[in-house]
Amino acid sequence: MINNAGIPGDFPQDASNVTMQNIRKVYDTNFFGVIQTTQAFLPLLKKSAAPRIVNVSSDLGSLSLHNDTAYEHYHTKLTAYNSSKTALNAYTVLLAYELRHTAFKVNSVNPGYTKTAFNFNQGHKPVADGAAPIVKYATMGNEGPTGHFLSDHGITPW
Secondary structure, X not given: OEEOOOOOOOOOOOOOOOOHHHHHXXXXXXXXXXXXXXXXXXXXXXXXXXXXXXXXOOHHHOHHHXXXXXXXXXXXXXXHHHHHHHHHHHHHHHHHHXXXXXXXXXXXXXOXXXXXXXXXXXXXXXXXXXXXXXXXXXXXXXXXXXXXXXXXXXXXXX
């Protein structure tokens, strides 16, 4: 199961003046929608010999990177979007923990800055390259990780 839910929300999104309407709209899609969809599909996924859940996140959801002035997107502070992806990462960890004694592998995957309509085609990566880590972790074997934040570079810091 690949949860590729994401809307950027309206701009600006400064922490001091982002509207509650904007935050709710973004969270409804990027966070609550993922939880609702995941819960609806869990009974079906439990029937699989190799159930995988990939929550498509963003490096903009990394709290560690947002405190790193060397980080490429250090100045991209989109309160609604970034925090919704941080919340998604937390949900990923909690679900992976709950399912740790099962065959489930639950991970957040960061496709990287991919050239799509989402970012007005400004990303550096072609779509196929952005999709590659998502597909990799959705189809990995039983030895693969669970409860991690991953990209094509390996582990992304929380």
